[in-house]
Amino acid sequence: MGITFLCAFSILAITAYLVWELWINSVLPRHQFGFNFLRTQTWDPVAGQFGALPFIYGTLVTSAVALVIAVPLGVGSAVFLAELAPPALSDALAFLIELLAAVPSVIYGLLGIFILVPGLRIIEPYLKAVLGWTPLFSGPFYGVSLFSAGVVLSVMIVPFIISISREVIRAVPNDQREAALALGATRWETVWDAVLPFASRGIAGSIFLALARSLGETMAVTMVVGNDPKIKASLLAPGYSIAAVIANEFTEATGELYTQSLIELGLVLFALTVIINGAARLMMAASERGKV
Amino acid sequence: MTGSLLLWRRKAVNIAMLTVTGMCTVVAAGILIFILGYLFIHGAASLNWNFFTKLPTPVGETGGGMANAIVGSAKLLLIASFIGIPIGFLAGVYLSEFGEGVFAFAVRYVTDLLNGVPSIVMGIFAYTIIVLPQKHFSTWAGGIALGVMMIPIAVRSSEEFLRAVPKALREGSMALGASRAQAIFTVVIPAAKNGIITGVMLNIARVSGETAPLLFTSFSNRYWSEGLNQPTASLPVMIYTYAVAPYEDWHQQAWSAGFVLLTLVLGVNVFARLVLARNRHVAR
Numbered sequence: 038m039g040i041t042f043l044c045a046f047s048i049l050a051i052t053a054y055l056v057w058e059l060w061i062n063s064v065l066p067r068h069q070f071g072f073n074f075l076r077t078q079t080w081d082p083v084a085g086q087f088g089a090l091p092f093i094y095g096t097l098v099t100s101a102v103a104l105v106i107a108v109p110l111g112v113g114s115a116v117f118l119a120e121l122a123p124p125a126l127s128d129a130l131a132f133l134i135e136l137l138a139a140v141p142s143v144i145y146g147l148l149g150i151f152i153l154v155p156g157l158r159i160i161e162p163y164l165k166a167v168l169g170w171t172p173l174f175s176g177p178f179y180g181v182s183l184f185s186a187g188v189v190l191s192v193m194i195v196p197f198i199i200s201i202s203r204e205v206i207r208a209v210p211n212d213q214r215e216a217a218l219a220l221g222a223t224r225w226e227t228v229w230d231a232v233l234p235f236a237s238r239g240i241a242g243s244i245f246l247a248l249a250r251s252l253g254e255t256m257a258v259t260m261v262v263g264n265d266p267k268i269k270a271s272l273l274a275p276g277y278s279i280a281a282v283i284a285n286e287f288t289e290a291t292g293e294l295y296t297q298s299l300i301e302l303g304l305v306l307f308a309l310t311v312i313i314n315g316a317a318r319l320m321m322a323a324s325e326r327g328k329v
Numbered sequence: 330m331t332g333s334l335l336l337w338r339r340k341a342v343n344i345a346m347l348t349v350t351g352m353c354t355v356v357a358a359g360i361l362i363f364i365l366g367y368l369f370i371h372g373a374a375s376l377n378w379n380f381f382t383k384l385p386t387p388v389g390e391t392g393g394g395m396a397n398a399i400v401g402s403a404k405l406l407l408i409a410s411f412i413g414i415p416i417g418f419l420a421g422v423y424l425s426e427f428g429e430g431v432f433a434f435a436v437r438y439v440t441d442l443l444n445g446v447p448s449i450v451m452g453i454f455a456y457t458i459i460v461l462p463q464k465h466f467s468t469w470a471g472g473i474a475l476g477v478m479m480i481p482i483a484v485r486s487s488e489e490f491l492r493a494v495p496k497a498l499r500e501g502s503m504a505l506g507a508s509r510a511q512a513i514f515t516v517v518i519p520a521a522k523n524g525i526i527t528g529v530m531l532n533i534a535r536v537s538g539e540t541a542p543l544l545f546t547s548f549s550n551r552y553w554s555e556g557l558n559q560p561t562a563s564l565p566v567m568i569y570t571y572a573v574a575p576y577e578d579w580h581q582q583a584w585s586a587g588f589v590l591l592t593l594v595l596g597v598n599v600f601a602r603l604v605l606a607r608n609r610h611v612a613r
Contacts, residue, residue, distance in 0.1 A: 041422045045433070049435065055446070059453065062457045113353030137357070140595070141538020141591070144591055196357075250445075253448070288544065310447055314442060
C-alpha cells in the first residue's frame with residue numbers, strides 16, 4: 038500500500054520540481070531585466086533586449102476575442118441542451134460536442150490556415166463595413182491576425198463551456214423551474230430569471246476553465262496569429278502570444294539569455310494559468326456546495 | 330390593450346430567445362460536422378499506401394510518406410504510457426481508498442493544477458531536465474513530457490471509477506478474511522476494470538495529438554530513429570511542419586496526416602465512450 042502513497046506523493050514532487058526547474062532556468066533574465074521584463078515591448082534577440090509585453094498582450098487579447106465569441110455560443114447551446122432538447126437528442130449532441138473537445142490542437146491549426154484564414158479574407162470587407170469605425174477593426178488585413186487566432190480559440194473552447202455548463206444547468210433543482218412556471222413565467226423567463234442565476238457560479242467556473250485552456254493553447258494560435266511581436270490597436274493586425282513565441286523560437290534560440298528569457302515566458306504563462314485555474318476550481322466548488 | 334401587448338411581447342421574446350439557443354447548438358454541432366467532413370474528404374483523397382510505408386521525400390520530390398512519424402508517435406506513446414499510467418493509476422487508488430485528510434486534499438488540488446499546465450510548459454520542463462543535461466533531443470525527452478501530462482488525467486479517471494465501486498464489495502471481501510490490499514487488488518479494481526480501461530484509452534488518445542511538448546524534446550527526424558536516444562519524427566509535429574511550409578505537395582501530406590491522426594483519436598474516443606463506458610460520466 039506504501040507504493041500508492043508514494044505515487045500520490047510523487048505528484049506533489051513532480052509539480053514542485055517543475056516549478057523549481059522553470060525558476061532556476063530563468064535566473065538570467067530576471068537578474069538582468071527584473072520587472073522590466075514584463076513591462077517593456079522590445080523583443081530583440083540580436084541586441085539582447087527581451088521585453089515580454091507584446092506576447093502577454095497577444096495572449097490576453099486572443100483569449101478575450103475567444104471568450105466574446107464562445108461564451109454566448111456555449112451558454113446558449115448549454116441552455117438549449119439542458120432545458121429544451123429532448124433527452125435523447127441532448128445526449129447525442131452533447132456526445133458530438135465532447136468529440137469536438139478531443140480534436141487535437143494541431144488539427145485546428147491546419148483547418149485555421151487553410152480554411153479559416155482564406156474565409157476571413159472574404160468576410161473581412163463586410164466586417165470592416167460594419168465595425169471599421171472602431172480602431173479594433175482598422176488597418177490592413179493579411180489573413181493571419183489576433184482576430185483569426187481568437188476565432189480558432191473560440192471553436193476550441195466552446196465544447197468545454199457547453200459540456201460543463203450543461204451539467205451545471207441540469208443540476209439546478211426542478212423546484213426553481215416549477216415555481217417560476219407556476220407564477221406564469223414563459224419558458225425563457227424561467228431560464229433567465231430562475232435557472233441561470235442559480236447556475237451562474239458553475240457557469241462562471243466553466244468559463245474560467247475555458248479561459249485557462251485558451252491562454253496556454255499553442256499550436257493552433259502559432260499557426261494563424263501572424264507571429265509579429267508588436268502591440269497594435271487593431272485586432273486585424275498580426276500579433277504573437279506567449280505560447281507561440283516559445284514554440285517558434287525555442288529550438289533556434291542562441292545564447293543562454295535568449296533561451297532563459299523564453300523559459301521565463303513559460304513561467305509567466307504557468308503562473309497565469311495556475312491563477313485562472315485556481316479561481317475556476319474555487320467557483321466550481323462553491324457552486325457544488327450551493328447545491329443543497 | 331397594453332396588457333395583451335405586453336403578453337405578446339413576452340411571448341415573442343420567449344420564442345426568439347429559445348430559437349437563438351437552438352441556433353447556437355446548430356452552429357456548435359455544425360462546426361464538428363464541417364471539420365470531420367472537410368478532413369475526411371480532403372485527407373482521404375490524398376491518402377495512399379505509401380503514406381504508411383515510405384519515408385518523407387526531400388522537397389520537390391513527390392511521393393513519400395510518414396512511416397517514420399507513425400512509428401515515432403507509437404514509441405513516444407509507449408514511453409508516456411509506461412510513465413503516466415502506473416503513477417497516475419496507483420495515485421488514483423490511494424485517493425479513492427485512503428484519500429482523506431489534508432494530504433489527499435493537497436494531492437487532488439495539485440493534480441488539477443498539473444492538469445491545467447499548458448502543454449508547451451511541459452515541453453520546457455522535459456527540455457530542462459533531459460535535453461539540457463544530455464545536450465541532444467531524444468525520444469525519451471518527448472515521451473517523458475507526454476508521460477507527465479498523462480498523470481493527472483489517469484489519477485482523476487481511476488479515482489472516479491474506483492469510487493463508483495459499491496462499498497459492500499470492499500466490506501464483503503474483507504469479511505471473508507481478505508486484507509485491505511487483497512480487497513483492493515482482487516475485488517475493487519477488477520470491478521472497476523471497464524472504467525479504468527476507458528480512462529486509459531481516452532488518456533492515450535488525448536496525448537497522441539499533443540504537438541507543443543514535442544517541438545523541442547523529441548524534435549523531428551527525416552529518417553528512421555533508432556533506439557530511444559535519437560530525435561524522432563511524430564505525426565503531430567509532421568502535420569505542423571508540413572502545414573506551415575510553403576510547398577503545395579507538403580500541404581497535401583499534412584492533410585493526410587491530419588486525417589490519420591483524427592481518425593485514430595476520434596475512433597478511440599467513440600469506442601471508449603460508447604462501448605466501454607456507456608452513459609457514464611468521463612473525467613477530463
